[in-house]
Amino acid sequence: MEKLLNELSSECQPAYGVECDVAKNAQVPENLKRSTPLGLPNIAENDLLRHFTNLSRKNYALSTVFYPLGSCTMKYNPLINERIARNDAFNNVHPYQPIETMQSVLEVMYELEKDLCEVAGMDNFSLQQAAGAHGEFAGLLVISKYFKSIKQKRRKIIVPDSAHGTNPASAHGTNPASAAFAGFEIVPLKSELDGSISLDKLKEVLTPEIATMMLTVPNTLGVFEKSITEISKLVHDNGSLLYYDGANLNAVMGIVRPGDMGFDVMHINLHKTFSTPHGGGGPGSGPIGVKSFLEPFLPVPRVEKKKDKYMLNYKKSKNIGKVKAFFGNFPVILKASAYVKALGGKGLKNVSEQAVLNANYMLAKFKDKVNVPAGNRCMHEFVLSPKTLFKNDVRTIDIAKRLLDYGYYAPTIYFPLIVDEAIMIEPTETESKETLDKFVNVVNKIILEESYQEPQKLKDAPINTPVRRLNEVDAARKPILKWD
Amino acid sequence: MDYTPQNQKDKKQMLESIGVGNIDELFKIIPNHLKAKDLNISGGKTEQELLNYFLNICSKNKKLISFRGAGIYDHFIPSLVGEIVGRSEFWTAYTPYQAEASQGTLQAVFEYQSLICALTGMDTSNASLYDGATAAAEAALLALRVNSKNRILISSGVHPEYIQTVKTYLENSKAKIEIIPLSDNGRLDKNTVDPLIDDNTAAVVIQSPNYFGVVEDMDALSSAIKSKNSLFVAIVNPLSLGVFKAPGEYNADIAVGEGQVLGSSMSAGGATFGFMAVKKSLEWKIPGRIVGQTTDKDGKRGFVLTLQSREQHIRREKATSNICTNASLNALSACVFLSGWGNVGFSNLAETNISKARYAFTKIKSLDGFKAKFENETFFNEFVIETSKNIKKINKILLKNNILGPLNLSNAGDDFKNCLLFCVTEQRTEAEIDRLVELLAKI
Numbered sequence A: 001m002e003k004l005l006n007e008l009s010s011e012c013q014p015a016y017g018v019e020c021d022v023a024k025n026a027q028v029p030e031n032l033k034r035s036t037p038l039g040l041p042n043i044a045e046n047d048l049l050r051h052f053t054n055l056s057r058k059n060y061a062l063s064t065v066f067y068p069l070g071s072c073t074m075k076y077n078p079l080i081n082e083r084i085a086r087n088d089a090f091n092n093v094h095p096y097q098p099i100e101t102m103q104s105v106l107e108v109m110y111e112l113e114k115d116l117c118e119v120a121g122m123d124n125f126s127l128q129q130a131a132g133a134h135g136e137f138a139g140l141l142v143i144s145k146y147f148k149s150i151k152q153k154r155r156k157i158i159v160p161d162s163a164h165g166t167n168p169a170s171a172h173g174t175n176p177a178s179a180a181f182a183g184f185e186i187v188p189l190k191s192e193l194d195g196s197i198s199l200d201k202l203k204e205v206l207t208p209e210i211a212t213m214m215l216t217v218p219n220t221l222g223v224f225e226k227s228i229t230e231i232s233k234l235v236h237d238n239g240s241l242l243y244y245d246g247a248n249l250n251a252v253m254g255i256v257r258p259g260d261m262g263f264d265v266m267h268i269n270l271h272k273t274f275s276t277p278h279g280g281g282g283p284g285s286g287p288i289g290v291k292s293f294l295e296p297f298l299p300v301p302r303v304e305k306k307k308d309k310y311m312l313n314y315k316k317s318k319n320i321g322k323v324k325a326f327f328g329n330f331p332v333i334l335k336a337s338a339y340v341k342a343l344g345g346k347g348l349k350n351v352s353e354q355a356v357l358n359a360n361y362m363l364a365k366f367k368d369k370v371n372v373p374a375g376n377r378c379m380h381e382f383v384l385s386p387k388t389l390f391k392n393d394v395r396t397i398d399i400a401k402r403l404l405d406y407g408y409y410a411p412t413i414y415f416p417l418i419v420d421e422a423i424m425i426e427p428t429e430t431e432s433k434e435t436l437d438k439f440v441n442v443v444n445k446i447i448l449e450e451s452y453q454e455p456q457k458l459k460d461a462p463i464n465t466p467v468r469r470l471n472e473v474d475a476a477r478k479p480i481l482k483w484d
Numbered sequence B: 001m002d003y004t005p006q007n008q009k010d011k012k013q014m015l016e017s018i019g020v021g022n023i024d025e026l027f028k029i030i031p032n033h034l035k036a037k038d039l040n041i042s043g044g045k046t047e048q049e050l051l052n053y054f055l056n057i058c059s060k061n062k063k064l065i066s067f068r069g070a071g072i073y074d075h076f077i078p079s080l081v082g083e084i085v086g087r088s089e090f091w092t093a094y095t096p097y098q099a100e101a102s103q104g105t106l107q108a109v110f111e112y113q114s115l116i117c118a119l120t121g122m123d124t125s126n127a128s129l130y131d132g133a134t135a136a137a138e139a140a141l142l143a144l145r146v147n148s149k150n151r152i153l154i155s156s157g158v159h160p161e162y163i164q165t166v167k168t169y170l171e172n173s174k175a176k177i178e179i180i181p182l183s184d185n186g187r188l189d190k191n192t193v194d195p196l197i198d199d200n201t202a203a204v205v206i207q208s209p210n211y212f213g214v215v216e217d218m219d220a221l222s223s224a225i226k227s228k229n230s231l232f233v234a235i236v237n238p239l240s241l242g243v244f245k246a247p248g249e250y251n252a253d254i255a256v257g258e259g260q261v262l263g264s265s266m267s268a269g270g271a272t273f274g275f276m277a278v279k280k281s282l283e284w285k286i287p288g289r290i291v292g293q294t295t296d297k298d299g300k301r302g303f304v305l306t307l308q309s310r311e312q313h314i315r316r317e318k319a320t321s322n323i324c325t326n327a328s329l330n331a332l333s334a335c336v337f338l339s340g341w342g343n344v345g346f347s348n349l350a351e352t353n354i355s356k357a358r359y360a361f362t363k364i365k366s367l368d369g370f371k372a373k374f375e376n377e378t379f380f381n382e383f384v385i386e387t388s389k390n391i392k393k394i395n396k397i398l399l400k401n402n403i404l405g406p407l408n409l410s411n412a413g414d415d416f417k418n419c420l421l422f423c424v425t426e427q428r429t430e431a432e433i434d435r436l437v438e439l440l441a442k443i
Helices: A045-056 A079-085 A103-120 A132-149 A174-181 A199-205 A228-237 A246-251 A292-297 A330-366 A396-405 A433-453 A455-460 A472-477 B008-018 B023-027 B047-058 B079-085 B103-120 B132-146 B160-170 B190-196 B218-227 B238-242 B280-285 B312-318 B328-338 B342-365 B391-400 B430-442
Strands: A124-126 A156-160 A185-189 A210-216 A241-245 A265-267 A288-290 A302-306 A309-313 A382-384 A423-425 B151-155 B176-180 B201-208 B231-236 B254-258 B274-278 B291-295 B301-305 B370-372 B382-387 B419-423
Touching: A045 B079, A045 B103, A079 A330, A079 B047, A103 A124, A103 A246, A103 A288, A103 A302, A103 A309, A103 A330, A103 B047, A124 A292, A132 A174, A132 A210, A132 A241, A132 A246, A132 A265, A132 A288, A132 A292, A156 A174, A174 A185, A174 A210, A174 B312, A185 A199, A199 A228, A210 A228, A228 A241, A241 A246, A246 A330, A288 A292, A330 A382, A330 A433, A330 B008, A330 B023, A330 B047, A396 A423, A396 A433, A396 A455, A433 A455, A433 B008, A472 B291, B008 B023, B079 B328, B103 B238, B103 B274, B103 B291, B103 B301, B103 B328, B132 B151, B132 B160, B132 B201, B132 B231, B132 B254, B132 B274, B132 B280, B151 B160, B160 B176, B176 B190, B190 B218, B201 B218, B218 B231, B231 B238, B238 B342, B274 B280, B342 B370, B342 B382, B342 B419, B342 B430, B391 B430
Parallel strands: A156 A185, A156 A210, A210 A241, A241 A265, B151 B176, B151 B201, B201 B231, B231 B254
Antiparallel strands: A124 A288, A265 A288, A302 A309, A382 A423, B254 B274, B291 B301, B370 B382, B382 B419
16 A cells, blocks of 8 residues: 555655745735645655655556557557657747747647648637537537527537436437536437437437537447438538537548538547547547638637748637637647657558457457447447346446456446446557457456356456455545545 | 558458458448548658657747746746656556556545645645636636526636636526726725625635736635625635635635646646635535545555546536546646645745745836836735836847746736736746846846
8 A cells, every 4th residue: 555645744855945046035914824834745755756656556557558448549649749748849838928939839739720620521620628528518619609690599409318317328428518518408319229310310309499419420339320411411401510529530530521421510539539648537638620610619819820920810709718728738739740740641541440440350259259239340449238148246347347357457338328238348559469369358258257157256356456446435425535 | 650550461360350351341331422532631750750840840949038927837847747747657547437447546636636625725626627717617617506696706817818718618607707806906905896796696706816916815805705605716826825825714615726837837838737626515516526535345545536426427417517538647747746845845935936026026126117016015926017118129129038028918908008927936046037137127
């Protein structure tokens, strides 16, 4: 067990210090002065280095294990991108520097916007949003503002399987949350068994109040929406717009473009498709792309190029405002840019082809043994439902925990909610055949052998991790959210 | 270079296992008329070419000595911070959903939460938000959820980009946002603020030190907010809390702010992180992730994501926020940053900022053509100077000498027409400040 920082604290010489080379002159009036102790720990640098290094070793990370997390696109994070982003020449730029001294930053942003447009079939991109959900929110505000500008009252959004009442969900949880956040009312739409949309059911909910429909293509079961052309026509004939959740863009780069499918607004997660690291939960980046008629509504400032000079344009009359301070998560944008420059159009297409090949290869190895509710083909990810195989009270959570013992991070489990005991696997394109083979063998071994012969092993799992199964109920019932 | 490891032999075997002849068959479901043409993106750069390409781009950036702040600050980042956040076990990990395999990130977030609470004097911190501006917006939304009131009062001393972000976030809500003017001394006057707060005021949002560098008398402002049962949202610079009153001391309900000063680089304004800490009574209303301590099967201490029924993946459209990914790695920077000073060292860091800023302030205001805008006010590391000189010329000359001069405040309203916002952090040496003063004196 690694001590907590407050337990490490002693009366030693602490790690950091600062010298003041002018006269100390920090008297402040009593009414403004802090009177309670700071309560910060006092720890030497050597001990701090050990503490945090030891903590890091308690993580399963992409750099140590295979991370087949469905819907999260845990692909290799190229080291060269980190090296470029750690350059002080970029890191020391102040956001309010004169524009002529930050041309490099604007150039990188301008170029990435242009390249994302090409990948997505959109006309413009904004890079300001800090994450996928932030992008959804901004994208929906763009839609809201657009309808206000043409004086139409449309306050409802269709989210397939948005988990209303007892309907289980296939859409990402952020979809309905972002919609509510942006002030919309959610209209649920029950999807088919493979997560696809029924045109008849869609027609029933397409009322004049619908502003947009949010779709993930391919969907969260890894199935491409075969009726997308018809869906697009129905939605647009209704005067509504189509929103693309780009969480699964890794399946279709260079193969089909959201803009060409009829989507008007979309977001991309650079920390999924464009290889930037997840950082244990951020920072990410969630650029939004739009068709040209929505460009005036994008957050300000917009990066523009006049002759050879890059500028920031704050004067957009219809803009939704700002969704965060300054321009966006620049280091993330920079890493994504390095990724695109390494791959180019051809490379990006190859990425999607390999991602889909890897997923189908794994699926082929599973399909005769474990139930796959969405069929024998998938795009970049697929969902297993081993429920019928379970005996001895074994559940999907036990499979996941046992996988940790074998040195794998667990796949996404219990999502999408429309599948019982779901195990959602996304290998990504950066894993070798050998890695996939080994993983499939281990999963099959756990489900088909261990769960029958040694079910207690699964219930007891994990045993090889720094801690064993943790009591989440107690954690929520009697919350301890900081040290004493 | 595309980072895919399969060779031709592997691919052939894989296709055979699937039972298709080529990769195109895997995309059969996509209608032909929708299939994309070749993407027009140049690429194919090797690692070395990539490095050179970007080195070439950023070689245009001059190294500048910064006297500019206004929300993003040039502070020293200890080597330990870079070493720890540079560990791939941290930066390549996902959000810690599988707790047993994520104890490193989880314990670090728990420690981060503890440190933020210690610093702000608040009861409960979340795991971080995107940045200071969105943290302010989330605080306003939190207040609107707690009471059924709909007026949000915001000090005009709040960073203008934060005000814009709050407005964007509240665009489609029923809330009405009203801006409270500052008085002539650059800060809020209790006598102006108190009458504005009515029974329908959900929250009063005040920043200290404010955008113009002035430290607000938060204690004095607190009582009227409380008497109307409104929530007090304090936006604070966490470094300044080494000296100035903490939000917990003046009874704030929600403390938020920009965390960049705690170990993140400026990076053109992002990625940084926002922090949020609240009173115990608001714990279940807080947006975003929270880590809690618990025990494992053997009774050993461990950490998990908790109070998750507030969040989007469980509550969906009824969640406290739509936030999912936050700014975990920057919060880790803050954790490493905050754990190495000790109480005395951290106060000393804050005092050094004040001392150096005062040193510069005293010298600059005594130059011909320059005077203090708010002569008798307390500031942390930023202050406003009014000048009779040509501001554009000032910054042009400074830039020629590799100095990023003060921010021109002419866009901040009529009161600030000929005003400059200077920032002096602990990074600036006596020699650099003297050089700045010398150059200003010649203009």
